[in-house]
Amino acid sequence: MFDSxxxxxxxxxxxxxxxxxxxxxxxxxxxxxxxxLGGATAIALLLPLTFGMQAEQAITLMGGVMGAVTIGGSxxxxxxxxxxxxxxxxxxxxxxxxxxxxxxxMAIGAxxxxxxxxxxxxxxxxxxxxxxxxxxxxxxxxPAYFMLALLGLTALTAASSxxxxxLIGACLGLFIGFVGYDDLGGVTRYxxxxxxxxxxxxxxxxxxxxxxxxxxxKLYVVGGSIAKSDGAxxxxxxGTFEGIKAAFRHFKVILSGSAIGSVIGTVPGVGGTVASxxxxxxxxxxxxxxxxxxxxxxxxxxxPEASNNAKDGGAxxxxxxxxxxxxxxxxxxxxxxxxxxxxxxxxxxxEREFTIFVLILALLAATVVSGIIVLLTARYLxxxxxxxxxxxxxxxIVVSLVGAxxxxxxxxxxxxxxxxGVLGYLMHRFDYPRITLVIALxxxxxxxxxxxxTSLMYRGDWSKAFGDTPFVILLGLIVLALLMPLIAKAxxxxxGQKA
Amino acid sequence: xxLTTKILSVLCLAVGLSFNAHAFPDEDVSIVIPxxxxxxxxxxxxxxxxxxxxxxxxxxxxxxxxxxGAGGRRGTTMVYRADPDGYTLGIINLPGFALPRxxxxxxxxxxxxxxxxxxxxxxxYVLLVxxxxxxxxxxxxxxxxxxxxxxxxxxxxxxxxxxxVARGLGLQEKDPIYLAGYSGTSDSLVALVRGDxxxxxxxxxxxxxxxxxxxxxxxxxxGDSSPFEGVPTFxxxxxxxxxxxxxxxxxxGPPDMDPEILKALRExxxxxxxxxxxxxxxxxxxxxxVPLDGEATAKSLKESFEFYEKFKADLKNPNAL
Numbered sequence: 001m002f003d004s005x006x007x008x009x010x011x012x013x014x015x016x017x018x019x020x021x022x023x024x025x026x027x028x029x030x031x032x033x034x035x036x037l038g039g040a041t042a043i044a045l046l047l048p049l050t051f052g053m054q055a056e057q058a059i060t061l062m063g064g065v066m067g068a069v070t071i072g073g074s075x076x077x078x079x080x081x082x083x084x085x086x087x088x089x090x091x092x093x094x095x096x097x098x099x100x101x102x103x104x105x106m107a108i109g110a111x112x113x114x115x116x117x118x119x120x121x122x123x124x125x126x127x128x129x130x131x132x133x134x135x136x137x138x139x140x141x142x143p144a145y146f147m148l149a150l151l152g153l154t155a156l157t158a159a160s161s162x163x164x165x166x167l168i169g170a171c172l173g174l175f176i177g178f179v180g181y182d183d184l185g186g187v188t189r190y191x192x193x194x195x196x197x198x199x200x201x202x203x204x205x206x207x208x209x210x211x212x213x214x215x216x217x218k219l220y221v222v223g224g225s226i227a228k229s230d231g232a233x234x235x236x237x238x239g240t241f242e243g244i245k246a247a248f249r250h251f252k253v254i255l256s257g258s259a260i261g262s263v264i265g266t267v268p269g270v271g272g273t274v275a276s277x278x279x280x281x282x283x284x285x286x287x288x289x290x291x292x293x294x295x296x297x298x299x300x301x302x303x304p305e306a307s308n309n310a311k312d313g314g315a316x317x318x319x320x321x322x323x324x325x326x327x328x329x330x331x332x333x334x335x336x337x338x339x340x341x342x343x344x345x346x347x348x349x350x351e352r353e354f355t356i357f358v359l360i361l362a363l364l365a366a367t368v369v370s371g372i373i374v375l376l377t378a379r380y381l382x383x384x385x386x387x388x389x390x391x392x393x394x395x396x397i398v399v400s401l402v403g404a405x406x407x408x409x410x411x412x413x414x415x416x417x418x419x420x421g422v423l424g425y426l427m428h429r430f431d432y433p434r435i436t437l438v439i440a441l442x443x444x445x446x447x448x449x450x451x452x453x454t455s456l457m458y459r460g461d462w463s464k465a466f467g468d469t470p471f472v473i474l475l476g477l478i479v480l481a482l483l484m485p486l487i488a489k490a491x492x493x494x495x496g497q498k499a
Numbered sequence: 500x501x502l503t504t505k506i507l508s509v510l511c512l513a514v515g516l517s518f519n520a521h522a523f524p525d526e527d528v529s530i531v532i533p534x535x536x537x538x539x540x541x542x543x544x545x546x547x548x549x550x551x552x553x554x555x556x557x558x559x560x561x562x563x564x565x566x567x568g569a570g571g572r573r574g575t576t577m578v579y580r581a582d583p584d585g586y587t588l589g590i591i592n593l594p595g596f597a598l599p600r601x602x603x604x605x606x607x608x609x610x611x612x613x614x615x616x617x618x619x620x621x622x623x624y625v626l627l628v629x630x631x632x633x634x635x636x637x638x639x640x641x642x643x644x645x646x647x648x649x650x651x652x653x654x655x656x657x658x659x660x661x662x663x664v665a666r667g668l669g670l671q672e673k674d675p676i677y678l679a680g681y682s683g684t685s686d687s688l689v690a691l692v693r694g695d696x697x698x699x700x701x702x703x704x705x706x707x708x709x710x711x712x713x714x715x716x717x718x719x720x721x722g723d724s725s726p727f728e729g730v731p732t733f734x735x736x737x738x739x740x741x742x743x744x745x746x747x748x749x750x751x752g753p754p755d756m757d758p759e760i761l762k763a764l765r766e767x768x769x770x771x772x773x774x775x776x777x778x779x780x781x782x783x784x785x786x787x788x789v790p791l792d793g794e795a796t797a798k799s800l801k802e803s804f805e806f807y808e809k810f811k812a813d814l815k816n817p818n819a820l
Binding site: 142 | 541655679695
């Protein structure tokens, strides 16, 4: 195995291949920064370029894209409160408040460091998991998926400062998640006969609306620029350096984020967005002082960014071992593999060891290289937040709406983005958290489908689910997560009485 | 006055030109793919388009265009309603896109009216059980008390094929469970390996690698011959009525196309499916090229409709609330 790692590394170091890697990284960063575009669009665009290439070259190029895209996306999340790609959504919650405090440099530094380190850890975990990849995939059945989604939803209680309003937001998210055709029940729900709603609302235009457009409406009402402090002093390398230091100070958060990202990444169909939300809420729940979360806690940036880069390593397992793409991005990557004569399946991992290691190392190198590029350009990027609202608002709204359209070339997505922009602004105005809505929206469909599948599988007898190991483990975690605040309160009371 | 003359002369020129327009085709032709990039239909069109363009004419480019949505209905409706000028074509899932009409659901298109250019691919199905089970034949399967099929959701071609096989083999009487809702065929096959259910149907190309690795065991295949050694066709196993089950990918245009245009398209199609360059690309994309010309495709579609009509009562949603 180590032979393969070495030959793969020397292959990547070759001039031409290095060039492909860099091309992938640069395209990845740019497509990550622009909301609505993203890894899938970038791969689709580069796909025809690979026709004449060797399989390994094509894979190097795509590895560069996949490693870089969420790093690019974190910048938009931090600076403009709109996720550049869907997995960056959780980064907005604390990244943007930091920007408003004039600490954008620090947030970017921390995000990039967390991403790079997370990406490296994810790649290492992938290398370690390869021999047992098949067992992992076979471990998660519908009962486990259901519990996983439920675990994510229990995190809502931690993510909302006002529980009732948080739950109202979550209900709204679940409701929106149910819109569309349900292929188990064979019925359309809440579509009102509108063709566009048949497939349900796709997550990207909803996020663009809720965050980017809502933020611009907010800014329009307030006026001025995004960052409130006097610019010149806090912009610059010192800020980013502070961020890097912060990331290493909270190395535990990076580790837990990467672990969550890798594991969730292996679950097909769940993907980076869920991974980063779970990582975020895990960090919130396990932290002692959680008052600052949502107001600009650097750990809230580190956790999701570590996990959304680590997830690529995990997500490759179902793609390579079973040909099950976990996301649109992976589906296109699967197309690249097939085009170059690599047939995903249990045998691929053994037959094409060298190619797989080229891919893993390309992914690894891409996260580090794109991290460096972003850190070097951060001081210029940050200036965006000091632009006056009269210039910034129209530009961001135009880019957001174009991004929403570019996703599926659908005008319906543009209306959806606009609708959710207004909704997002109203939620902000009346103090309802947007986080819980998004988490519920992401997890709702997953939870529902697997609930019905489990019911069918066990012929309605849920007691059989207790024979499923991951189901029991996850159920235990849920009980623990719900009891934790009560226990913490009880302990506090006891120590309080003593004092 | 002078300006008006100018405008008039330009208009005359334009009208004159359009009357003397070159024979079809003189601009780019687009093929609508009613799914997102990355799937089997997308791959088929992308392998087919370059050579199809070459055979249509020197300056013609054929552009694949993804219009996903509503399980393929959005893209197909778009082709159905397009001008029948030959510049908008679509790749059609057979019998998948015929199902809504057979099931009596609203569909804004009728495949029987479309102008068929030809079939590119046809795939037969295989009946599968887990490699670790002790079910070795269709008879063993019929002896089981509890049957759970893993499958994709209602409205998918695979679920319809599963329901027809369940009826044909007499499994329907055992009140089987259709564990539907998996996001794709590979997903439902992995679920079968995992043991979520105990039997599944899948197109052979999706299932072959699992059968080769021993994770899954093939019990019988549709079609006239079996690609797996020692595995019978349904006809050989005693169920010849299941032989016609298959999954096809065919090219079609809007209804009422000009016969001249349709002829040009069909000719280019027939040349393309024999073009070595296309066949090489098709092999790379792991396609099952089984070409059929336009008229035969239209006829095969009618037979397909009749076949599915026969099983109409079995095709209702097994998990309807």
